[in-house]
Amino acid sequence: MAFQKSSHTFTKIHLKALHTNNFKILFALSFTMFINMLSYAQDIPKGGIPLDRTVKDSIHISIDSLGIAKASEKAKDSTLKDSIKPKKGLLEHIxxxxxxxxxxxxxxxxxxxxxxxxxxxxxxxxxxxxxxxxxxxxxxxxxxxxxxxxxxxxxxxxxxxxxxxxxxxxxxxxxxxxxxxxxxxxxxxxxxxxxxxxxxxxxxxxxxxxxxxxxxxxxxxxxxxxxxxxxxxxxxxxxxxxxxxxxxxYDIPTPVWLPFSFFPQSEKQTSGIIIPSFGEQNDRGYFLQNGGYYLAISDYVDLAILGDYYTNGSYGTRLESTYAKRYKFRGNLAFRYENLISSERGFPDYSKSTIYNLRWSHSQDGKSNPNSRFSASVNLGSSTFFRNSLNQVNFGNRLNNTLSSSVSYSKTFQGEPQANISLTASHSQNTQTQQINMTLPTFQGSLSRIYPFASKTGTKKGIIQNINLQYNIRGENRIQTTDSLFFKKEMFDDAKAGFQHSIPLTTNFKLFKYFSLSASSNFNEVWTFNTINKTYDAVTKTSTIEDVKGFDAFRTYNFSTSLGTTIYGMFNFEKDGKDTKIKAIRHIVRPSISYNINPAFDKYYESAEVVNADGLTAAELNLLQNSSTLQYTRFEQGIFGTPGQNFSSSMGISVSNNLEAKVRDRDSTATEPKKIILLNNLNFSTSYNFAGDSLQWSPVRVSGGTQIFNNKMSINFGATLDPYALDNNNTRINKFNIDNGGSLFRLTSANLTASWSLSSSKGDKKEDNSRAIQENIQGGGRDDDLFGISQDFSSQQIDEKKNDEEEEPSEYYHYKIPWNLRVAYAVNYSNDRRNSEISSHSLMFSGDIKLSEKWSIGASSGYDLKNAGFTSTQLRFERDLMSWRMNFSWVPFGTYTSWNFFIGIKSNILKDLKYEKRNQADLQL
Structure with a gap:
């Protein structure tokens, strides 16, 4: 008999493949768990202290009146919660x-x-x-x-x-x-x-x-x-x-390498450095412009601190902040300051000056508070700021002649009658004369119209029920100063203040069914805190005015009425059996006649005190006292005018015309004729003074306007026709021009303005210059590019979204090239004293042509037809390099001769990766 080694047996068992049966394994585990439970249930407890069955349970259950037993509280086992955390499974998620x-x-x-x-x-x-x-x-x-x-x-x-x-x-x-x-x-x-x-x-x-x-x-x-x-x-x-x-x-390496770099990727606004642009100016050397730091203060407000520096010592700084709160308000604040140095210290042409500009815009959401509103539009500073500024961002506003500001707050008090109050601070500045007019502040209050005789129900009918009155109050503190005294205490020395109260009483009603008659009477009361006292020196024949401080007032009233109607005339061109191009022309005439009475308030007038009257006879003194040159009112320098010295009774006549036509529509599917406007308005107006002793007729004023070429061209015109003649000294005389051997009217002045905007179907939208145009508007300039646009291309680097629906390229080159052209024409004629001259005559134009999908060129210029010379001219072109953008701007001649080349990445994250070269104009301050 042979025996096998045990090691052989064990080895065979270990290497034998096991066939897994999921059902049998689950059955075995369940059976084992069931046997263990039964085994513990049959265990005999160990011997211990016997229980005393005679001891009563200490837990007492009381029964309330309803016979419901109260459950006893059961203490939780402190060992129920295991302090050892279970291990995580193989996978944490499904x-x-x-x-x-x-x-x-x-x-x-x-x-x-x-x-x-x-x-x-x-x-x-x-x-x-x-x-x-x-x-x-x-x-x-x-x-x-x-x-x-x-x-x-x-x-x-x-x-x-x-x-x-x-x-x-x-x-x-x-x-x-x-x-x-x-x-x-x-x-x-x-x-x-x-x-x-x-x-x-x-x-x-x-x-x-x-x-x-x-x-x-x-x-x-x-x-x-x-x-x-x-x-x-x-x-x-x-x-x-x-x-x-x-x-x-394009996979070609460039010499531009950095040892390290950092790209911020925050989805929120973050603070960071703004890389400047560099250039050269012959008079001030090399410079850096528009560099600084951006502060993202919060989700509601930010701040950009920018600076310019020139190697000759000139410098500038800009603070710009934008703030907004949804459904409440939004606005922006900007302050610009430049210290300009020309030439070098010690040279005869050395000069140094400072200029500044402050801009603030604030608008309130109308839904935030419907009963009160605050708004601001401020643009003030040095009169020469835009003309002398070295920063290219101000180029489009260099031809501005006016700076204006307004800050106002208004509140409405609901009720019957409704009350309204407002406070306004305004500012107007002429950059040529450097004259500044301000009101700090203007107060206005009013009560809504009150109809004392109107019925509580139904419509108001008749002269009595339509009688209404209103109350208005206006108070002003006016300041007139110059640019050199702006923001100095001397600017308040000649400030004038006053109040004006007015109560208009009006009514209107129908007369003979087709006429509308209105009548009104107005009571006016003016309060002033500054009056004058005038004296006359008979020897030197000069007047001396003395300011008088203190409260004073005057009161006036007047009466006026007007009668008007509307006349419709239709000229029908349609004929039976013929489809005429012009169907009909409608003529609308609105004649109106008015009558005004202004009493004489000569009680507020007096004669100036005559000094140095020695040697004058009584007759001469009496004649001098009655002279009109010595008659004055102490309210002459008031801000709300003076009371009328002479009685006035005048009649006004005006006629307004409007012409419209119905023509055959070019669209053959249209069922109705097309209506077009031939003449928006054609107005004639004049007046006749019954109380005047001469020159009773006023000149006839003619004005009108229309739009043609499918509303692409706007035309406005005006003229003044004088019925009286001139004498040999070119002075108006009380004699009609036709009676003096001339025509019925004498043309004394005329003006014509026209603007024409043309574009191809693809060139209607202004996409590229929107930011530059906005800069012009905020600086008080035009809302177009006729005077040029800002040359600060760095701030215009925005990756604009392309139209998803791109047209397929045409097989023809130059087919439907997008373009636009804007032309403005203005001419003024003057013949007031037989001078018969064109006082001004100019033509301005600007346009852009998109030569291809990536190339575009543009220009802004003008021509002075009177002085035969070109006005400020700017040539520009742009190349879209897909992810890059290239711009070039050139001012070839004039005071601001300069050029600017720029190439940079369009994306905001890499907009500081750019190259810019400038050559600025040498401005003589």
């Missing part, structure tokens, strides 16, 4: 997966294979790819694309975790450590895209890259430029920190 072709689990390798349109959701992670393999033993997920029948690599993985999206060629992700290894990835970080050959995901907030590209180009496969990053660290949504980084253009 794994959801799906595939189109198949889902296969390899039990031997513990791997799950998904193929074709495979997706996996694990917590906040999602992977979509052509093929996905999950290794449960290594806790890894491997995703890659699949090859199609043509050998192409399709269904590349898309890895999403939170807000981060990565599109690699393949990826290995560890579900336990949350780390990943990503190959040839493409991911978006803010406005830019990162393309990396190898990316290591350390955790949810840190990525490490090797040999990566950073670009804002839309073409990810072949970007026109990129910044090569040898090594980089990404914190999504916060920053990108890199090692050595260099600029490549």
């Amino acid at each position: 794994v959801k997966y799906h595939a189109t072709d198949y889902t296969r689990f390899n039990q031997k390798e513990h791997k799950l294979h998904l193929y074709n349109e495979a997706t996996i959701d694990y917590g906040d992670m999602n992977i979509a790819a052509g093929s996905i393999t999950i290794d449960y033993t290594k806790n890894t997920v491997y995703a890659r694309g699949i090859k199609d029948t043509l050998g192409g690599y399709t269904q590349k993985p898309v890895f999403t975790q939170g807000a981060n999206v990565v599109e690699p060629d393949s990826i290995i992700f560890n579900t336990k450590t949350k780390k990943a290894l990503i190959f040839n990835s493409k991911t978006e970080q803010g406005d830019g895209k990162i393309i990396a050959s190898i990316t290591k995901k350390e955790n949810d907030s840190v990525y490490f890259l090797k040999n990566a590209k950073y670009t804002t180009s839309e073409n990810e496969d072949d970007p026109e430029y990129y910044i090569r990053l040898l090594k980089a660290k990404i914190v999504p949504g916060k920053k990108i920190v890199t090692g050595a980084a260099g600029l490549y253009i």
Whole structure:
């Protein structure tokens, strides 16, 4: 008998493959657990202290009146909660997966294979790819694309975790450590895209890259430029920190390399440095402009601190802030200051001056408080600021002649009658004469109309029921000063204040069915705190005015009435059986006649005191006292006028015309004729003074306007016709011009203005210059580019969204080139004293032409037809280089001869990556 070694037996048992039966294993475990429970239930308790059955239970259960027993409180076992935390399972989240072709689990390798349109959701992670393999033993997920029948690599993985999206060629992700290894990835970080050959995901907030590209180009496969990053660290949504980084253009390296770089990626506003632009000016040397620091103070307000510096010592600073609160208000504040130095100290042409400008705009949301409103529009400063400013941002406002400001607050008190009050501070400044007029402040109050005789129900009818009255009050503190005394205490020395109260009483009613008659009477009372006292020196024949401080007042009243109607005339051109082009012309005439009476308030007039009357006879003195040259009123220098000295009874006549036509519509499908306006208005007006002893007729004023060429061209005109003749000294005499051998009227002045806006169908919208035009408006300039636009191209670098619906390119070159043209024409004629001259005659024009999808040119200029010379001219062109933008602006002649070249990236994140070269004008201050 042979015996086998036990080791052989054990070895065979260990190597024998075990066939697992899930059902039998589950049955065995359940049976074992059931046996153990029964075993513990049959155990005999160990001996111990016997229980005394005679002792009563200490727990007393009381029964209330309803016979319900109160449950006794049961103390919780302090050992019920285990202090040792249970270990985490293999996977923390539920794994959801799906595939189109198949889902296969390899039990031997513990791997799950998904193929074709495979997706996996694990917590906040999602992977979509052509093929996905999950290794449960290594806790890894491997995703890659699949090859199609043509050998192409399709269904590349898309890895999403939170807000981060990565599109690699393949990826290995560890579900336990949350780390990943990503190959040839493409991911978006803010406005830019990162393309990396190898990316290591350390955790949810840190990525490490090797040999990566950073670009804002839309073409990810072949970007026109990129910044090569040898090594980089990404914190999504916060920053990108890199090692050595260099600029490549179409895969060609450039000399621009940095030892390290930093790209902020915050989705919120962040503070940072603003890179300046540089240039050269012959008179002031090299300069840096518009550099500084941006402060993101909060979600509601920011601040930009900018500065300019010139090597000859000139400098400037700009403070700009924008604030807003949703549904409440919004506004912006800007202060600009420049210290200008010309030539060098010690030279005869050396000069030094300072200029400044303050702008503030504030608007309130109407829904925030419907009963009160605060608004501000401020533009004040040195009269020569825009003309002498060295900063290119002010170029479009250099021809401004007026600066104006207004800050107002108004409040309405609901009720019957309704009360309104307002406080306004205003400012008007002529930059040519440097004269400044201000009101600090203007107070206005009013009560709504009151109809004392109107019925409480129904409409108001008749002369009595339509009688209404109103109360208005206006108070002003006026200041007139010059630019040199602005914001100095001397500007308040000649301030004048006063109040004006007015109570108008009016009514209106129908007369003879077709006429409308209105009548009104107005009571006016003026309070003033400054009057004058005038004396006359008979020897030197001069007047002396003395200011008198103190309260004084005068009261006036007047009466007026007007009668008007509307006449319609229709000229029909249609004929039976004929389709005429002009169907009908409608003529609307609105004649009106008015009558006004102004009593004489000569009680407020007196004769000036005559001094140095020695040697004058009584007759001469009496004649001098009665002279009109010595008659004056103490309210002459008041801010609300003076009471009338002479009785006035006058009649006013006016006629308004309007012409409209109905024409055949070019659209053959239209069922109704097309209505067009031939003449918007044509007005005639004059007056006759019954109380006058001569020259009783006033000149006839003619004005009108219309729009033609499908409302593309606007025309306005005016003229003044005088019925009286001139004598040999060119002075008006009380004799009609027709009786003096002339025509019925004498043309004394005329004016004509026209503006024409033309464009192709593609050139209607102004897209590129919107920011520059806004800068013109805020500086008090025009809302177009006829005077040029700002040359600060750095602030205009905005990546504008392109139209999704792009038209297919035409096979014809120059087919439908987008263009626009704006023309303004103005002429003024003067013949008041037989001078018969054109006082001004000018033509201004501006336009833009888009030569191709990427090229555009533009110009702004004008021609003075009277003086035969070109006005301020600006030539410009722009080239769209996809991710880049190139601009060139040139002022070829004139006071502001200069040029400016700029090229930079359009994206906001890299807008400081630019090159700018300027040559500014040499301004003589």
